[in-house]
Amino acid sequence: MSKLKNQNKKKKPTAIFSCLARTKSIIESAKDSISPLYELYAGFCRETTLHGLKHTVKDHVHWCERVLWFLLTVSAFFGAVYCALSQLSRYNSEPVVVSMQRDYRSWWTTFPAVTACFTDRVEPDKARLAIEMTWNVTEESDPERYAYYAGFIDLVTDVAFRSNLQNFWKYQNDNSVKEVDLLQLALSVHPTMMLKVLVSDSIKEVYWMPVMTEVGMCLTFNSKYARFQFMLQDLDWHQTELHKCHYHSGQCYVRIDSLNNGVRYFIHSPFEISTSISNPTGEVMPGEELIIDYKAVEIQASASVKKLRPEQRRCRYPDEWISNSVRAYSFGLCQMHCRNRMALMFCGCRPFFYVKGVLPFGLDVGILGVAAYYLTRLKKPQHNNVVSIFGPEAGSKESELHPEKVVRCIAHRGAGLDAPENTLEAFKYCVERECNFVELDVRSSRDGQLVLLHDQGLERLAGSSVADVRVMDWEAIKNIDIGATHPNRHHFKEVHLCLLDDALDYLLQHKVRMIIDVKGEDKQVISGILKTFANRPALYQYAAVTCFNPFVLYQIRKKDPQIVGAVSYRPYCFSAQDYDAEHGPNRPRYGENLPLHAVLRAADALHSLIWRWSARWCGVSAVLLHKDIVSPAEVHYWRSLGVRCAGWCVNRPLEKLYWRGVLRAPYLANTLLGEPDIEKKGEERDRDTDETDRPGPLIDKLLEPERRMSSGQN
Numbered sequence: 001m002s003k004l005k006n007q008n009k010k011k012k013p014t015a016i017f018s019c020l021a022r023t024k025s026i027i028e029s030a031k032d033s034i035s036p037l038y039e040l041y042a043g044f045c046r047e048t049t050l051h052g053l054k055h056t057v058k059d060h061v062h063w064c065e066r067v068l069w070f071l072l073t074v075s076a077f078f079g080a081v082y083c084a085l086s087q088l089s090r091y092n093s094e095p096v097v098v099s100m101q102r103d104y105r106s107w108w109t110t111f112p113a114v115t116a117c118f119t120d121r122v123e124p125d126k127a128r129l130a131i132e133m134t135w136n137v138t139e140e141s142d143p144e145r146y147a148y149y150a151g152f153i154d155l156v157t158d159v160a161f162r163s164n165l166q167n168f169w170k171y172q173n174d175n176s177v178k179e180v181d182l183l184q185l186a187l188s189v190h191p192t193m194m195l196k197v198l199v200s201d202s203i204k205e206v207y208w209m210p211v212m213t214e215v216g217m218c219l220t221f222n223s224k225y226a227r228f229q230f231m232l233q234d235l236d237w238h239q240t241e242l243h244k245c246h247y248h249s250g251q252c253y254v255r256i257d258s259l260n261n262g263v264r265y266f267i268h269s270p271f272e273i274s275t276s277i278s279n280p281t282g283e284v285m286p287g288e289e290l291i292i293d294y295k296a297v298e299i300q301a302s303a304s305v306k307k308l309r310p311e312q313r314r315c316r317y318p319d320e321w322i323s324n325s326v327r328a329y330s331f332g333l334c335q336m337h338c339r340n341r342m343a344l345m346f347c348g349c350r351p352f353f354y355v356k357g358v359l360p361f362g363l364d365v366g367i368l369g370v371a372a373y374y375l376t377r378l379k380k381p382q383h384n385n386v387v388s389i390f391g392p393e394a395g396s397k398e399s400e401l402h403p404e405k406v407v408r409c410i411a412h413r414g415a416g417l418d419a420p421e422n423t424l425e426a427f428k429y430c431v432e433r434e435c436n437f438v439e440l441d442v443r444s445s446r447d448g449q450l451v452l453l454h455d456q457g458l459e460r461l462a463g464s465s466v467a468d469v470r471v472m473d474w475e476a477i478k479n480i481d482i483g484a485t486h487p488n489r490h491h492f493k494e495v496h497l498c499l500l501d502d503a504l505d506y507l508l509q510h511k512v513r514m515i516i517d518v519k520g521e522d523k524q525v526i527s528g529i530l531k532t533f534a535n536r537p538a539l540y541q542y543a544a545v546t547c548f549n550p551f552v553l554y555q556i557r558k559k560d561p562q563i564v565g566a567v568s569y570r571p572y573c574f575s576a577q578d579y580d581a582e583h584g585p586n587r588p589r590y591g592e593n594l595p596l597h598a599v600l601r602a603a604d605a606l607h608s609l610i611w612r613w614s615a616r617w618c619g620v621s622a623v624l625l626h627k628d629i630v631s632p633a634e635v636h637y638w639r640s641l642g643v644r645c646a647g648w649c650v651n652r653p654l655e656k657l658y659w660r661g662v663l664r665a666p667y668l669a670n671t672l673l674g675e676p677d678i679e680k681k682g683e684e685r686d687r688d689t690d691e692t693d694r695p696g697p698l699i700d701k702l703l704e705p706e707r708r709m710s711s712g713q714n
Helices: 002-010 019-047 063-093 124-135 143-157 165-171 182-188 224-228 303-307 331-347 365-376 383-390 397-401 424-432 500-509 523-535 537-541 550-559 594-617 632-640 653-663 676-681 683-687 697-710
Strands: 108-110 113-118 196-199 209-213 216-221 244-246 254-257 263-268 282-284 409-412 437-444 450-452 513-518 543-547 564-569 576-580 584-588 622-626 644-648 667-669
Touching: 113 209, 113 254, 124 143, 124 182, 143 165, 143 182, 182 209, 182 216, 224 331, 383 537, 383 543, 383 564, 424 437, 424 500, 437 500, 437 523, 450 500, 450 523, 500 523, 500 537, 513 523, 513 550, 523 537, 523 550, 543 550, 543 622, 550 564, 550 594, 564 594, 632 644, 632 653, 653 667
Parallel strands: 409 437, 409 667, 437 513, 513 543, 543 564, 564 622, 622 644, 644 667
Antiparallel strands: 108 244, 113 216, 113 263, 196 254, 209 216, 263 282, 437 450, 576 584
């Protein structure tokens, strides 16, 4: 026991740093770290001419004084910066100072411009001659048609941007008025009488210029910008000197006489035009008199103001053009130019009363692109054909009255998981189970035959070495067994490729509707599709044509607009070679090159926006999207445009229930298993069927999780 105590006495105690010692160590370490930086700061403060900084490092000064000098110096610095930024902000926002000039003896002001619009802009004799010359109709030969065209002339002459543009709808399908020059028509029937004008300057002559405004044809004088509404396009515009008045002149006036017609007057600046939002100054009927006195308030800018930005001075000079075609600026011109652009963007056309100068054509590539888009956009086919193929829209009255007509399931490639895809056997499988809507893929062989085939080659279907059917004739590939690798190959033996004509004969015989997916971009398949529809008129009500490439669909529908079209869309088409139904994008095209792969992903994002515009450009009646990108908002978007939205690769029972109950939209399925309607109809038939007459193990593996979930198992 004594030995153990002696051993414990010999052990040295372990050094334990207290909290104070640890803090002191940290402070010393921090001082050593910032010591070089402090020496640099101290050297700068001792040598600088800034008065306050040297006191922060001066010897024998209390630390409170050092802190005070430091705070004062920093405050002065930031205060100076704040004042400078405030002055800069004020200069950017309010750099202009307004002052009153007192040399009134030299003041000259420009007289306002006058735009006069007749209340009755049609001369009966001229209208009668115009109807006879344009449409070869007289009041005696056909009173009804004469009254019809007389109403059209009244509408053209009294056109107004804000009031009666919608009245042209009754003439939209009348081909007899489509090629008429409306501007020339309004000019030809306008009354010839000119307004008598008397001005205070007896030497000056007044010239009325015919202009086409947003409120119809009018006459104007003393307006510099009337050239942008000048109707006589064959004549050159000659600017006359503006009428001016001296400040001391008590006799500066204009007198306008109209004896036989009411006139609506617009008084505005000589550097402005009359627009649709301009309120008429006064309306004078025959026998009435209107006297208006004006007080001139004119603001002139010094030459230095022009150096400021328009955002700073909040105004523009007349030579700061709106565009290359509108070589002037005014508030009215800017408004009219914007309305013209918007009309072209939303309607694909422009109102005829925009004469010149504000035409969007030639302004920039963007407007040309918008114009080309709307001018070349295809029209949709007949609505009856769309309803005949896709059935009534879900939620409509017809769908409630006839729910059996609503399309829910479309057999993708003829239910390619249940039977060999794109074959007669697959279509027979669908017909036997009363599935009356299928989707099939079409390619062309070297000899121009339209073959039902999804892939470019036969490696996946037949295990063959044929990599491209386009380089082979039909005779060389028609006997290849394409069901050799199918999970249900023991039920389908010796299954061969099928021609489109043979499939159509069978499907039309059983009144099966179909979606023809065009694969490839060669002219053979395009001409073959057009020829097929021409030879089978019933296809217009039974088949829709879809394609991933909108340019191929555009070529087909442009030559035959009655074909019901649809656009298919697959995400990641640039960056990924395949888009698997279960695992999304795979097999990157340039996976080893990360920068290029990132660029292709950006192209995918851009394509996800452009394809919607391309679909509308082709005048499609439906879009086929992969199930992963379809949401209720997406379905609602296309329904608002009158376009059906369907998803493909909807194979699981729970997915089908979601599409039926929530999205209420049709879907393309590779298997008919999980279809309530089809399974209910086939229950009795399946009871008598042998147990081996079931889909293969691939379908069992695919559907087993859903069976457990639907039965309540975890």
